Amino acid sequence: MENSYLIEADNLAYKINEVKLFTNFSFSLKAGEALHIQGSNGSGKSTLIRILCGITPPSKGKVSKKNGLAFSYLGHKNALKTYLSVRDNISLLGLSQHESLKPFLLSLDLSEKLDVIVANLSFGQQKKVALLRIFLTSADLILLDEPFVGLDSTSHDLLCKFLEKKLNTGAGLVYTSHIPTGISSKNIVLD
Amino acid sequence: MELLLILKNEALKLVKKTRAWLGPILIFILIMVAFPLTVELTSNNLSDAFYPVLFISILLVMMLATEDIFLEDYEDGTLELFFISEKSLSQWVFLKIFMHWLFIGVPISLLGAFFNIGANNDLASSLMLFPALLIATYIFLILFCFGNSLSLTKGSVLGTLITLPLTLPILVVLGKLNTAIIFNISYFEFLILLFGILSIIIFAFPAIISRIIKTHLE
Numbered sequence A: 001m002e003n004s005y006l007i008e009a010d011n012l013a014y015k016i017n018e019v020k021l022f023t024n025f026s027f028s029l030k031a032g033e034a035l036h037i038q039g040s041n042g043s044g045k046s047t048l049i050r051i052l053c054g055i056t057p058p059s060k061g062k063v064s065k066k067n068g069l070a071f072s073y074l075g076h077k078n079a080l081k082t083y084l085s086v087r088d089n090i091s092l093l094g095l096s097q098h099e100s101l102k103p104f105l106l107s108l109d110l111s112e113k114l115d116v117i118v119a120n121l122s123f124g125q126q127k128k129v130a131l132l133r134i135f136l137t138s139a140d141l142i143l144l145d146e147p148f149v150g151l152d153s154t155s156h157d158l159l160c161k162f163l164e165k166k167l168n169t170g171a172g173l174v175y176t177s178h179i180p181t182g183i184s185s186k187n188i189v190l191d
Numbered sequence B: 001m002e003l004l005l006i007l008k009n010e011a012l013k014l015v016k017k018t019r020a021w022l023g024p025i026l027i028f029i030l031i032m033v034a035f036p037l038t039v040e041l042t043s044n045n046l047s048d049a050f051y052p053v054l055f056i057s058i059l060l061v062m063m064l065a066t067e068d069i070f071l072e073d074y075e076d077g078t079l080e081l082f083f084i085s086e087k088s089l090s091q092w093v094f095l096k097i098f099m100h101w102l103f104i105g106v107p108i109s110l111l112g113a114f115f116n117i118g119a120n121n122d123l124a125s126s127l128m129l130f131p132a133l134l135i136a137t138y139i140f141l142i143l144f145c146f147g148n149s150l151s152l153t154k155g156s157v158l159g160t161l162i163t164l165p166l167t168l169p170i171l172v173v174l175g176k177l178n179t180a181i182i183f184n185i186s187y188f189e190f191l192i193l194l195f196g197i198l199s200i201i202i203f204a205f206p207a208i209i210s211r212i213i214k215t216h217l218e
Helices: A045-053 A086-092 A101-107 A123-135 A153-168 B002-016 B019-037 B046-065 B071-075 B078-084 B089-120 B123-150 B156-182 B188-217
Strands: A005-016 A019-030 A034-039 A060-065 A071-074 A141-145 A172-176 A186-190
Touching: A005 A045, A005 A172, A019 A034, A019 A045, A019 A060, A019 A172, A019 A186, A034 A045, A045 A071, A045 A141, A045 A172, A045 B078, A071 A123, A071 B078, A086 A123, A086 B002, A101 A123, A123 A153, A153 A172, B002 B089, B019 B046, B019 B089, B046 B089, B046 B123, B046 B156, B071 B078, B071 B188, B078 B089, B078 B188, B089 B123, B089 B188, B123 B156, B123 B188, B156 B188
Parallel strands: A034 A172, A034 A186, A071 A141, A141 A172
Antiparallel strands: A005 A019, A005 A060
């Protein structure tokens, strides 16, 4: 793999119970590039992201990452403890002392919700809390599975701007989304 | 530093999720308080029956305490994050079990020794019983965690059934230890045997459990 690539997938295939989800899937992503994975429900978008993260092993093919690559992932599960407050969840994620925490809390309209139990937040608000982990990441590669689901237009725009900014600073982005995002990306469609 | 952070996070979760540790402790107290009420007042056998009831109730309570020990982290995605963070999953399992033991195993061991004073009117035997209970609760906790990891996505009953035979040798050793305490003969051999079992499984099982959890995640 050339050094300029952050991540490269070579001939990936995945099947569940002998049913093929996708086959011969290859791509490479350089710093500053984004890959938008599209496809219908059940086409294997989330599985593909999980394979790229290294959570799920592919049935065939391999994923190569740049040596020492730090990546950040947000999937369908948001890793929040619903019985804890927003503040406690931020503490669990190790973000309490992050210098950019306050501006993002303000932008996401969460600064007044710090002591609210996560179970009492709406789905969209929970998503925003989970997204804090992405907003405060210093990772070189960001992997997101349906990151825009449940977000209002303000938060949607904030996330798009943030991701564009990260791309301009040399990070890579792989994401799935059913809706147009405005982020300039390579597109791959899984049937 | 990393270890302290994991311990702090697990402690925070348990402090805020009171039912996870207070529930098993209250059930233990309920059993130990209710047991003498079911025995005839004229009976002289209360102290004879005390130890078997104590050991079986500890077994049941530790089974309850581990019911969803990994399930929550599996379902909310915490385990996925931990898996890709390249931190040691077996270390996390070890520390999670340890923190559960601190919150549930230690209080139950203390209460067990306390109830022993009530049942046998003997402080010396309670002091002998306490370290054995500390070790036994830890062993039961690890074994039931193993069972729960096996049936992580299938409900905890199946895992518990698989694990139950593994707890039988521990109950046998506890029974022998109980006899040694009653007849005031050396009980250290049994205590050392329990400690020996613990010293093996305390490190081996978190590694096995983490491997099982990884398989579930995949």
